[in-house]
Amino acid sequence: MAWVRRHLGDGERVVRVAALHGGVTAEMRRLSVAGPGGAARELVLRSYVEPFFVDRAEEALGREGGALTVLAGSGGVSAPRLIAADPTAAHCEYPSLLMTCLPGRTLLDDEGLETRVRLLARQLAAIHAVCPGEQPPKYEALTTADTVVVPEGADAAAWAAAIDIIREPAPPYEGRFLHRDFHPGNVLFDTPATRITGVVDWAGASWGPADLDVAHSCTNLALIHGPEWGQRFADAYEEAGGALAADPGDRLYWRVRDALAFSEEVEAVARPWRAAGRTELTTRVVERRLDAYVTGLMTPG
Structure with missing residues (x-):
């Protein structure tokens, strides 16, 4: 003090x-x-x-x-x-x-999610449009094929295929200014959630592919609100003018890499969600949603 x-x-x-x-x-x-x-x-x-x-x-x-x-x-x-x-x-x-201290509040409930996803997507596209005079440090992605924790009862074939993807080198990308931990818990809304009042927690700010920030948001939304919201956020980001990798395989690489990273810290990420009122998001529930999300990513079509 x-x-x-x-x-x-x-x-x-x-x-x-x-x-x-x-x-x-x-x-x-x-x-x-x-x-x-x-x-x-x-x-x-x-x-x-x-x-x-x-x-x-x-x-x-x-x-x-x-x-x-x-x-x-x-x-x-x-x-x-x-x-x-x-x-x-x-x-x-x-x-x-x-x-x-910024005004506003975080919102993790399902009500009004459709509107908030569009606002989140527009905000992330605006972050990626920032042109810093000096590039921040390169992004970090620490998860490896050997550190992934496959949830109990998960689709073994889907997870094995996903793990094989991140054994490969990262695809080439056009660098962008990244938040690196952009998700609903780090975004503040006004009341009644018609406008974003601020974005917090910039400790991971980096330079890297826009796909990585989008993938992180996709995974968070999939685990908090249901697996289908991952793809819906990616679609909203492009509708907001954000640019993702042209190659579908490159997009899949970043989506899978981020999703597998969550396997190592399911309880750590679920705990604050429960403290914020989403008491149904037990570790086991979040693991099941992660499995469903990863399986969906690895399912053609």
């Missing part, structure tokens, strides 16, 4: 701290700040606490800080404004980043 106070304006003070829930990699807090003459604003403090993520915090906070700086000059994407960063914990107990 001493570090935070050094980055406040004259006469400002933190009057309330509230934990924000739903994140996986970092602890998030909303700071209510009061200023002279009754002025008030809210900030967000991101801190990497778990040892696994602390070891990766310097790179992650560097990516996020760089992305927020780029997006400050972008008219098509509403993102938090960077205030300060301490990526090596030189001043804080843990590596941390301080930024402005």
